[in-house]
Amino acid sequence: MNAQNLATILLYLAVIFHLLGMSGWVVATMAQPIQLATLGLLLTAIFVLRKKKRKTKRRPRKPPAEVTAMLERAEGGDTGN
Numbered sequence: 001m002n003a004q005n006l007a008t009i010l011l012y013l014a015v016i017f018h019l020l021g022m023s024g025w026v027v028a029t030m031a032q033p034i035q036l037a038t039l040g041l042l043l044t045a046i047f048v049l050r051k052k053k054r055k056t057k058r059r060p061r062k063p064p065a066e067v068t069a070m071l072e073r074a075e076g077g078d079t080g081n
Contacts, residue, residue: 007045014041 020026021034 003048007048010041010045010048014038014045017041 017034017038021031021038026034
C-alpha cells in the first residue's frame with residue numbers, strides 16, 4: 001500500500017468522523033473524542049504524505065577565472081601594471 005492510498009483512506013475516515021460529530025447523533029460527551037480522532041486522522045494523513053527530504057552534499061564552488069588570475073599574480077609578485 002503506497003502513501004497516497006493510505007492517506008486517502010485516512011482522509012475518508014476523518015471526513016466520516018467529522019460528519020458524524022456534526023450530525024448531532026452522538027452524545028454530547030462523545031463530541032470531543034470524535035473531534036480529537038478527526039484531528040488525529042488528519043495529522044496522520046499529513047505525516048504519511050510528507051516526503052523524506054534528502055540532504056544533498058554541497059560541493060565547494062569553483063572560483064571564477066578572474067579570481068584565479070588575481071591569485072596567480074599575487075603569488076608571483078607581479079603588480080599587473
